[in-house]
Amino acid sequence: MGRRAFKITATAHAPAGPNQADYNQVVARFHAGDLAGVESACRHVLAQNPRQPAFLHVLGLVAQARGQSAIAAELIGEAVALRPDDSAMHGNLGIALAKLGRLDAAEGAYRRAIALRPDNADAHSNLGNVLRHHGRWDEAEAEYRQALSLRPTFAEAHSNLGNALRQREDLDGAEAAYRQALALRPAYPEGHYNLGNVLLERGRTEEAIACYRAALAFNPRLVEAHNNLGSALKALADMDGAIACYQAALAIDPRYAEARYNLGLAWLGLGDYPRGWAAYEWRWASPDFRPHRRPFAQKTWRGEDMAGGTLLLHAEQGYGDTLQFCRYIPLVAARCRRVVVEVPPPLLRLLRTSPALVAVGDVRFIARGMPLPDFDLHCPLMSLPLALDTRLETAPAATPYLTAAVAAPIAARDRPCVGIAWSGNPTYKVDRRRSLTRAQVESLVAACPEVEFHSLQKDPDAAGGLPDGVVDRMGDVADFADTAALVQAMDLVISVDTSVVHLAGALGRPVWLLNRFDSDWRWLRDRDDSPWYPTLRQFRQEMPGDWYGVLARVAASLDKWNPRA
Incomplete structure (x- = not known):
């Protein structure tokens, strides 16, 4: 997590002529946080002459500061079209594009900013963020280090470097980079949050909790810190504290998927299956689960009768999850005319030769990667407890439901x-x-x-x-x-x-x-x-x-x- 800085100065791209004083005043008010005043002043100037890139640029930064990235990209894009040789404008256009998820366009904007001014440390750091997102770790690290060679006191670049090193599993290097960022800026909430993450990963949970609390002291609306504080408390078996943290994150952002998903896991761990299974469905909005999501045009099955149709069940996560939840196949088959079950190839022979799984209805197993037959609805295996309204007391626990074809021969032994x-x-x-x-x-x-x-x-x-x-x-x-x-x-x-x-x-x-x-x-x-x-x-x-x-x-x-x- 690295903050992308908005760069604006009173001289780098100031307008010539009588608007110079107006521009200097706008810049001062922007840095003072008077967004409404800045917007009013910019619109007044632009009403007289709309082709003024400096004011379009500042108006775009106001929109970005308000979270209106699409408006920001449009306004800063107009400014860049009028003044294509301004490095800061290209850099801030990249920020707006990155916020919109247009990372290829953002990369192009950052590279243009650097080409115009190779000493643009902010553009180097932000380019590193895009490269890191794409998994180009070596290139990202090089950009962060270049930013720091240009500005050794650049706290955000130290923190961003820590993120790159952490993703490369250099936890010592990551921790050192985060601590350097905080030495430069003690009141840096993202720095405390990132340090907490690496400490949690290293098993230093109490220290991580202190870091998350420090991040929230500086920025109480940092939803990621609320969420990860919850996970740290959960690691210490403080479930009430964890749930409170997840709920605090959701009070700030009700659509924050990681907190909703983690809240579901907490409820499941406490045996509150009705609330837990419902919240567990938010996993599909989490970045960690996007690679598992299947882009089927068919709708998800929610337990309705399918006497006249074919249902596709598909494994979504690990082998253990598939082994646990394949127990639902006979219950599903009782409601559907035909069931097709897609599983990882190493599980295919075992499931296909287990009579209990095919004792009811028409069930067919296929290996992941093989062509799928036509089907009407689909359901991930781990969504079946929700579809079938599983409660703690109704979990289908009859075993065995898998069968080994034959026990492996073991030589005669006198020990268990x-x-x-x-x-x-x-x-x-x-x-x-x-x-x-x-x-x-x-x-x-x-x-x-x-x-x-x-x-x-x-x-x-x-x-x-x-x-x-x-x-x-x-x-x-x-x-x-x-x-x-x-x-x-x-x-x-x-x-x-x-x-x-x-x-x-x-x-x-x-x-x-x-x-x-x-x-x-x-x-x-x-x-x-x-x-x-x-x-x-x-x-x-x-x-x-x-x-x-x-x-x-x-x-x-x-x-x-x-x-x-």
Whole structure:
């Protein structure tokens, strides 16, 4: 988050002749915040002669300051047409265009501003913002560093550089850049907000909360800070505080999708499913979910009878989400003549060969990427609880609803076999908090010599390497049907919050969830069971990051556990 500065001076593009004094006065009033007075003065001058670029430009900046970016772009565009050699005008035109989402046009305006005046630090920094938006990290960083070489005291450019470094996962560099921005401008709300973000990502939640509160002290209407303060409080299990923050953000901007979505997650985590599922639909307006949105012309199914039509169900997020919510397929099939279910290819064989999913109606599975047949309505899998009015007490919990074709052969053994998965997808934003290290897994193995541990971790090298004492049986696994066969052969599955938990639960196998302190919504609060999986038991962190405490309780439970009971 980096502020784009509006640049206006009394001399850079002042009009010649008798309007010089009027212009100087307008500039002074603009910097004093007298927008109404500036607008009145500019319109008075332009009524006498509309072809005065300096006044058109200032009038455009007034519109931009009021959030009227389309009007700003039009007015500043007229000014640029009359004075195409003015770097500041091109730079401010870029700001208005960027606010409108016209980023390619904004990039062109910034580049023109720089071509006219290579020492235009603001244009370099703002060009970096556009490049960063497009994922052109190296180019963005170069522009920010160029801006800072021209103006080392440019606090916004330091903050913007921090944003680029954070997105490249250089968290040390990002934190240093944000702290430099705040050293230059202590009362910089965006700087405090950005520093809070990197601290939250690094697990320094209390420090992040202090930063968000500082940002809001300087700008109480900074909706992003309200939202992220809510997420930080939620990470410390302060659900009441989190909900209050999300609601504060929505009081400022009722259509702020991230806060509405996060509020939905909070309600779901508290078991308030009616409000939670409705608010969860706001995920589609969040930038994080736009890549998952399908641009279908057909409308979304909301639970109505479709005795004469075809419904497309489609997976939208991770493998675990699909495994959890495919349980709804028979309920949907009872209301529809035909159901087509599109799933990621690694799940296709498992779902297609699970009789419980096709026991009702005409159900057909296809792999994502294959041509879709004709259909009348569609529904993402994770919108089915809303469509079918799922309450906490009515969650469809009958298991197994998935079937392993055959259990994987295991050589005769004299110890119980426990499958273990210790790491999730590293691209998931909270993966650092939900995954174990190799050393932590090895501490559990060493504490339980009476147990034979088998890896259920796909690509263990990417998860820190195969822990000592764990048997690797995943080398021949091609898809989830193969993993299901391994799970079926285990006496027990132990896993962090990843797809293996859902797979074991859906197969009706005993599964122990190693759950982080800031639990995902689906595991609810203050319980060690699950309304979704009757065979699941939770072992929760009692404080953030305390995996060794969790593993000690697991080891003690394994010592008492009887796989034949």
